[in-house]
Amino acid sequence: MEIVIAIAIGVLFGSGVWLVLRPRTFQVITGLLLLSYAVNLFIFIMGRLSINLPPLTLEKGPIDPALYADPVPQALVLTAIVIGFATTALYLVVLLASRGMTGTDHVEGREPEL
Amino acid sequence: MSNHWLDQLLITPILLPLLSAALLVFINQRRHQLKFTINLLSCLALLVNAGALVYLTDTGHWPRDIGVYLAANWATPFGIALMADRLAAMMLLLSAVIALAALLYAYARWSRTGVHFHSLFQFLLMGINGAFLTGDLFNLFVFFEIMLAASYGLVLHGFNAARVRAGMQYIVINLVSSFFFLIGVALIYAAAGTLNMADLATRLTGLNATDRLLLETGAAILAVAFLTKSAVWPLGFWLPTTYSAASPPVAAMLVLMTKVGVYILLRLWLLVFADHAGVASALGGNALLTIGVVTIAFGSIGLLASQELGRMAGYSAIISSGTLLAAIGYGQPNVISAALFYLLSSTLAVAALVMLIELIERIRKPSAAMLALTMEAFAIGDAPEQDDSAGVPIPAAMAFLGLAFFACALIIAGLPPLSGFIAKFSLFHAMLNPYGLSAVTADVGTLAAWLLMALIIVSGLAAVISLMRYGVRTFWATESTPPRLQLTEAGAVAGLLFLCVVATVQAGPLRSYLDRVSIGLHHPADYTQRVLSTPTVPGVVNPEGSE
Numbered sequence: 001m002e003i004v005i006a007i008a009i010g011v012l013f014g015s016g017v018w019l020v021l022r023p024r025t026f027q028v029i030t031g032l033l034l035l036s037y038a039v040n041l042f043i044f045i046m047g048r049l050s051i052n053l054p055p056l057t058l059e060k061g062p063i064d065p066a067l068y069a070d071p072v073p074q075a076l077v078l079t080a081i082v083i084g085f086a087t088t089a090l091y092l093v094v095l096l097a098s099r100g101m102t103g104t105d106h107v108e109g110r111e112p113e114l
Numbered sequence: 115m116s117n118h119w120l121d122q123l124l125i126t127p128i129l130l131p132l133l134s135a136a137l138l139v140f141i142n143q144r145r146h147q148l149k150f151t152i153n154l155l156s157c158l159a160l161l162v163n164a165g166a167l168v169y170l171t172d173t174g175h176w177p178r179d180i181g182v183y184l185a186a187n188w189a190t191p192f193g194i195a196l197m198a199d200r201l202a203a204m205m206l207l208l209s210a211v212i213a214l215a216a217l218l219y220a221y222a223r224w225s226r227t228g229v230h231f232h233s234l235f236q237f238l239l240m241g242i243n244g245a246f247l248t249g250d251l252f253n254l255f256v257f258f259e260i261m262l263a264a265s266y267g268l269v270l271h272g273f274n275a276a277r278v279r280a281g282m283q284y285i286v287i288n289l290v291s292s293f294f295f296l297i298g299v300a301l302i303y304a305a306a307g308t309l310n311m312a313d314l315a316t317r318l319t320g321l322n323a324t325d326r327l328l329l330e331t332g333a334a335i336l337a338v339a340f341l342t343k344s345a346v347w348p349l350g351f352w353l354p355t356t357y358s359a360a361s362p363p364v365a366a367m368l369v370l371m372t373k374v375g376v377y378i379l380l381r382l383w384l385l386v387f388a389d390h391a392g393v394a395s396a397l398g399g400n401a402l403l404t405i406g407v408v409t410i411a412f413g414s415i416g417l418l419a420s421q422e423l424g425r426m427a428g429y430s431a432i433i434s435s436g437t438l439l440a441a442i443g444y445g446q447p448n449v450i451s452a453a454l455f456y457l458l459s460s461t462l463a464v465a466a467l468v469m470l471i472e473l474i475e476r477i478r479k480p481s482a483a484m485l486a487l488t489m490e491a492f493a494i495g496d497a498p499e500q501d502d503s504a505g506v507p508i509p510a511a512m513a514f515l516g517l518a519f520f521a522c523a524l525i526i527a528g529l530p531p532l533s534g535f536i537a538k539f540s541l542f543h544a545m546l547n548p549y550g551l552s553a554v555t556a557d558v559g560t561l562a563a564w565l566l567m568a569l570i571i572v573s574g575l576a577a578v579i580s581l582m583r584y585g586v587r588t589f590w591a592t593e594s595t596p597p598r599l600q601l602t603e604a605g606a607v608a609g610l611l612f613l614c615v616v617a618t619v620q621a622g623p624l625r626s627y628l629d630r631v632s633i634g635l636h637h638p639a640d641y642t643q644r645v646l647s648t649p650t651v652p653g654v655v656n657p658e659g660s661e
Contacts, residue, residue: 028286042297080296094270102279109275109282
């Protein structure tokens with residue numbers, strides 16, 4: 001299972017990096033979204049992969065950590081998703097503003113001279 | 115823990131801007147006088163608060179001179195701890211001072227050229243203050259994002275094509291560096307199982323080799339994020355464009371934001387990765403030194419090549435970041451203390467310069483065509499007339515501009531008699547005598563130290579050449595009508611420069627204070643013990659299960 005997740009994150013991250021380096025704003029924002037998926041998955045698996053383990057306990061007294069998933073990365077990833085979502089949405093607004101003001105979707109705000 | 119009321123001073127620099135920003139959102143843009151007053155009161159309160167923290171951390175009010183505030187009364191490694199030592203208190207004071215100056219400057223025109231300037235300004239302050247105070251890596255990420263989100267809005271403030279283009283690049287770079295930040299944090303958590311900085315420092319010794327490697331990888335990736343913020347060489351190409359495109363008060367706040375990256379590096383490296391002697395960091399010390407040196411060289415070349423004052427200010431900020439990083443990489447306590455003096459002086463001077471730029475530009479083109487455009491875009495009814503009652507135009511505007519520009523140039527270049535000279539001189543002094551004057555070592559400084567000193571001098575020369583070229587061209591070679599300056603605008607610049615003069619005259623007491631700051635930083639054990647041993651406040655409701 002680890003290897004599948006690792007390859008998935010690698011593919012997402014690689015595609016994201018390639019798209020971020022492209023000259024059109026739409027490609028850049030798609031790249032940013034892919035990067036944020038990759039990063040969120042990465043944070044998530046840093047709590048180690050596990051199946052059918054609850055992250056929380058309601059029992060009193062000492063517990064066995066092996067029976068529970070690590071709740072901290074789950075909380076972190078939730079925060080990271082919200083923040084990443086908000087900032088990407090903000091970028092979308094700037095992208096539209098730039099398109100409207102300059103009339104081109106090139107990241108430099110003008111078409112390259114060929 | 116005798117007096118819990120004073121502990122609340124650690125949370126107010128975060129809560130106060132949050133509340134005033136939230137309040138400001140609901141006030142109509144037409145009532146800008148009221149909005150400005152609320153913002154000003156909040157900034158003044160922050161200044162007083164920061165002053166109180168500087169006093170409390172230096173007079174033995176708290177054990178080991180570090181104040182700790184447990185958010186929601188959770189015990190330390192589990193909850194988020196806020197902490198203020200001398201360095202954090204000093205940086206809070208610096209941010210309050212620059213915020214006050216930027217706000218005063220913005221009063222005459224900029225705060226009215228778009229909506230929500232005041233709210234965003236307060237959110238930015240909340241993020242910056244939070245980043246200075248937090249003791250938790252993930253919480254640091256959250257405050258960084260608050261700061262960045264507010265700065266995105268502010269960079270776009272006064273909407274025109276140049277700002278949108280610069281803002282777009284600025285946002286992408288910061289989003290990507292935030293991803294690096296997250297990866298670094300996740301790796302550190304995977305290796306050490308904690309995100310509390312103090313807890314991390316204590317757990318480091320017990321790690322096995324694999325985890326240690328993972329942690330160092332995480333730290334290096336984390337450093338990429340901070341180095342992007344402080345705009346060092348391969349990561350700093352965004353800075354000059356953004357600075358010259360942003361409106362002047364916002365650019366002043368951006369100058370402060372680059373120092374947040376430097377602050378975090380200083381804190382984390384000395385706390386977590388310092389070796390047991392508490393001196394040079396074993397991991398990445400040389401890398402920081404090298405990056406710093408290359409950054410100074412890059413900044414100097416950029417400075418010589420720029421024609422526009424906005425870009426010159428940007429490259430000065432890059433040189434300042436480079437010098438600071440090289441000094442952090444160097445690592446000795448008295449080098450750090452000299453570097454902190456340099457940080458204060460260069461931040462104040464560059465912030466003054468970016469605000470001065472617009473005033474100087476008025477000599478050349480007094481119109482404000484751009485202003486009219488944004489007024490239309492945001493449908494703001496009462497356009498401020500060019501010379502309305504917002505402050506009194508000051509006489510002798512040309513003399514003021516010339517003198518202020520000259521003072522900025524002197525400080526940035528590091529020439530006597532102002533504080534820039536003292537900063538660079540004490541930096542050299544510390545590098546040549548890394549163990550203090552009393553040490554009986556015959557060594558005359560390492561090769562790296564000589565190289566660094568040579569580069570710092572060359573960067574000073576570059577600053578002199580390019581700033582004087584600009585100054586001569588602007589003040590002497592053009593016949594110009596004196597521009598109209600508002601009292602608030604000139605006052606903001608003059609205030610920052612006055613503080614530099616104060617730092618020059620009071621250099622002795624200031625240096626001894628900074629020595630204490632630096633010595634505190636070089637005793638990470640004090641910090642970790644203080645944070646980890648802070649008890650929860652008894653007698654209030656405790657979270658379930660924590661006794």
